[in-house]
Amino acid sequence: MSDIKLGITLYCFTNEYCGDSMTLEDCIRKAKEIGAEGYEIVATQMIPSYPYVSDEFLGEIKAMSAYYDIAPICYSANMDRGMRGDRNLTEDEMLQMAINDVKSANKMGCKVMREQFLLSPAALVKLAPYAEAYDVRVGIEIHNPETPNTPIMRDYLEKIQTSGSKYIGFVPDFGLFATRPNKPMWDEALRAGVPVSILEMARDMRLNDVSWDDAMKKLGEAGATGPAFATAQGMWGFVQFRENCKAELKGLQEIMPYCFHMHGKCHYLSEDLKEASIPYNEIMPVIAESDYKGYIVTEYEDHNSGNAVEMTRRHIAMMKKLLGR
């Protein structure tokens, strides 16, 4: 029997936070107002003492948690393998970075940490004893174009299963289930004057698994210009989509025992509470009928829209509706 809690990642308010119209406290208050039961924080974005959690900041967080009755539940880490200009970080250096993040997550009271795939499967296994000792479960984010079925994620799965640890696993991002093109990017292309025929051509080639090189060539021949290629770059990049997501949902069921946190990705929600490219009506029953216990946090990602608050609100409303709450 599943036990799904709804949260939001403060990353939804990236535009407002980075553009100085919302402070961290504003973001936390808004999360509570919208109906989140807990929030995720991207450490490199909003923790002033990053890569550490200072006692001063912890005091502020605790005060806000008490005042607004909402607490951080997931510490979102980055794996900055390329932070040095001269060479990649070594496996040992990346492990140390992740250990430090586990400690920070624990200090903030988070029981879950999002980690990125540059931390290798072997290093993730090495992190497990630290995760256990600090009681922070570390999940590798599965973000489009990765899916539970792609080779790198299969490698993690094998290592996680072999390790026997309950403290390492996955954080699936629902963007991986997309069955339609990213609406904000599509609309932006239209606004930039890209003919809809070009966009449809790109969409159809994506659905038919045409290679990026061939697609570029064909789009070029059809007269595509900069904005069309930018949209196509997304379609072959981080916002890929396919005819249906049956195989991906099957993959999700397989990794479900190792999932303890999920990202409810959204780019656009209509007034009648439908996500434009991600079939939530197909995804949510699979999770609701599983033994999943944990948060699904709303992750709105069309920062330039200026609509973050309304879209986040709609997403939470959609989730409640789909869960029959």
Add this chain to the structure above:
Amino acid sequence: MAFAMRINFVDVVCDNSLKNVFANGKKVGYQFDIRLSYYRGHFLSVIDKLALKVDGEEVPADDISFCLHGKEFGVSQLHDQVSEFWRIIEPATIKVFKNGGIAAGEHDIDVTLMFHSPYMPISDTDYMPIDGCGNKKLTLAEF
């Protein structure tokens, strides 16, 4: 550099931040503030290029200091700052050594700031280049 991603929520060159820098009661340069153009903070070591043109003239790299957290780094020292973290909502100060300072009035500040996103590999050793450049006319008040 060919393609570079641009993620921008705030002006790179900060309004009303231009001032002269003094030593021994004399103007020895000027300074202004800049913001990081991205959605999260970064260690300074991800900066690949920092250059400056003021009123159309290239400022020698040796005369540029990048200042953060009460510390000052030369352009050539930035690559080594693997533990100095520039927050996304935190202005950094650019100080320029120029004996005599800068004249009152309007100046065209053109900052070239290229960095890479260290968790977005585009090959085994290369990372997504990010355009963090900014340009603005700042006015130094008469006094």
